[in-house]
Amino acid sequence: MQEFKKLVRDKIPDIIRQQGEIPSVEILSDDEYLIELEKKLFEEVKEYQESKEIEELADVLEVIHAICEARNCTLSELEKIRQEKHSKRGGFSKKYFLISKR
16 A cells, blocks of 8 residues: 555546555545645645756646635735735846845
């Protein structure tokens, strides 16, 4: 038996069944779900940092979508907040690397 103990995408149990194996899953409470989403976000970011593949970045975005939904925030609300911060503080396109300030 292989143990995972992590949040997985919705279709993973079905995929495991199609492979002739039997998944053991539980449904998380809302609080547990948010905790596991935050763990998943770190996991996906780490995978992206290691591979630099856009597919891994898409996984990060999928987790961000799920966190928004779990926190009753729409993607348009998130985008509005992002745009407001961009207007006030800018983005990262100028590639500034702050060394110090006096």
